[in-house]
Amino acid sequence: xxxxxxxxxxxxxxxxxxxxxxxxxxxxxxxxxxxxxxxxxxxxxxxxxxxxxxxxxxxxxxxxxxxxxxxxxxxxxxxxxxxxxxxxxxxxxxxxxxxxxxxxxxxxxxxxxxxxxxxxxxxxxxxxxxxxxxxxxxxxxxxxxxxxxxxxxxxxxxxxxxxxxxxxx
Numbered sequence: 001x002x003x004x005x006x007x008x009x010x011x012x013x014x015x016x017x018x019x020x021x022x023x024x025x026x027x028x029x030x031x032x033x034x035x036x037x038x039x040x041x042x043x044x045x046x047x048x049x050x051x052x053x054x055x056x057x058x059x060x061x062x063x064x065x066x067x068x069x070x071x072x073x074x075x076x077x078x079x080x081x082x083x084x085x086x087x088x089x090x091x092x093x094x095x096x097x098x099x100x101x102x103x104x105x106x107x108x109x110x111x112x113x114x115x116x117x118x119x120x121x122x123x124x125x126x127x128x129x130x131x132x133x134x135x136x137x138x139x140x141x142x143x144x145x146x147x148x149x150x151x152x153x154x155x156x157x158x159x160x161x162x163x164x165x166x167x168x169x
Contacts, residue, residue: 016071
């Protein structure tokens with residue numbers, strides 16, 4: 001289980017939805033917090049169905065083609081709470097690809113490292129600027145808190161990067 005399953009379970013806890021609705025909401029509202037491809041979401045939904053956490057039904061409205069609608073089961077609600085508690089209490093952070101690359105920067109010439117880190121800083125500044133322009137989420141505090149956390153991490157990375165670049169000057 002991971003944060004992507006928690007996301008799907010949480011969205012289905014709010015209301016039953018069809019896959020397209022889930023994917024559209026993730027893409028348009030949560031893309032800054034989590035990166036999940038549509039195919040991954042559908043694969044995870046099927047896994048959640050197999051595990052008994054989500055029930056899949058087929059609905060048809062008028063002349064529209066039938067569509068799969070997903071609904072949380074009682075076991076799914078309990079799993080949602082369990083995952084929520086587990087992930088909120090964990091301090092484990094994965095290793096981003098950038099950190100793996102840092103381990104091998106000695107294989108490049110110093111001017112090249114400086115230029116690449118400067119490029120990284122410029123991209124990071126653009127990401128931070130886009131987050132700063134994002135409107136507040138209208139439902140609950142959770143999404144805004146997640147974005148605030150991500151911003152704090154990006155700002156800390158920027159501070160670290162500026163300090164590191166000074167070592168190469």
